[in-house]
Amino acid sequence: MPAEVKVEAKSARPAAQPASPPLTERQEARRRRILHASAQLASRGGFDAVQMREVAESSQVALGTLYRYFPSKVHLLVATMQDQLEHMHGTLRKKPPAGDTAAERVAETLMRAFRALQREPHLADAMVRALTFADRSVSPEVDQVSRQTTVIILDAMGLDDPSPAQLSAVRVIEHTWHSALITWLSGRASIAQVKIDIETVCRLIDLTEPDREALGMLSAHEGT
Numbered sequence: 001m002p003a004e005v006k007v008e009a010k011s012a013r014p015a016a017q018p019a020s021p022p023l024t025e026r027q028e029a030r031r032r033r034i035l036h037a038s039a040q041l042a043s044r045g046g047f048d049a050v051q052m053r054e055v056a057e058s059s060q061v062a063l064g065t066l067y068r069y070f071p072s073k074v075h076l077l078v079a080t081m082q083d084q085l086e087h088m089h090g091t092l093r094k095k096p097p098a099g100d101t102a103a104e105r106v107a108e109t110l111m112r113a114f115r116a117l118q119r120e121p122h123l124a125d126a127m128v129r130a131l132t133f134a135d136r137s138v139s140p141e142v143d144q145v146s147r148q149t150t151v152i153i154l155d156a157m158g159l160d161d162p163s164p165a166q167l168s169a170v171r172v173i174e175h176t177w178h179s180a181l182i183t184w185l186s187g188r189a190s191i192a193q194v195k196i197d198i199e200t201v202c203r204l205i206d207l208t209e210p211d212r213e214a215l216g217m218l219s220a221h222e223g224t
Contacts, residue, residue, distance in 0.1 A: 026099035077130030
């Protein structure tokens with residue numbers, strides 16, 4: 001996914017943004033209705049079908065209230081993608097990938113996420129187009145998508161404290177996954193080709209793993 005993930009020096013996980021005032025229960029319920037309406041409209045007709053007035057009507061909020069939550073359709077659809085990824089992450093946690101290696105688990109995870117998007121091609125197209133159109137004003141929402149994708153990949157890798165090299169590999173994997181979505185949605189790549197590309201880029205993870213033999217020799221030397 002676009003936008004690099006900033007990482008704190010003492011933390012391997014994506015850095016948290018400055019905390020915003022928490023939403024009240026009523027505000028959170030309203031936001032969830034808005035995101036649900038956005039996803040429903042996009043599923044039926046893609047990017048062009050998501051009109052702010054219709055979203056407001058479907059979610060039973062005033063148009064002015066909708067714009068206070070999401071200043072534009074692009075803001076809304078990028079937030080919708082973050083929400084969809086969050087749901088996918090919950091599903092993945094209930095049934096973790098079964099690969100023997102980190103590379104295999106990440107490839108399986110991303111293909112499962114891809115197939116979930118494949119089942120809703122209009123929604124996938126709307127969200128990816130929004131990411132493509134996003135300018136600096138949408139950076140917080142884009143960063144949320146990137147952070148969510150990174151967390152999904154790190155969980156599949158089984159890492160809480162990845163090295164800089166591993167985080168770099170994760171970013172390349174994210175970019176490849178995003179590019180694969182675009183080429184598939186535009187009809188320029190088959191599902192089979194997407195799978196090959198994802199599996200190929202995930203092999204970068206193997207290149208970033210510590211040299212186990214070298215670590216073993218170091219431990220033996222320190223023990224003498």
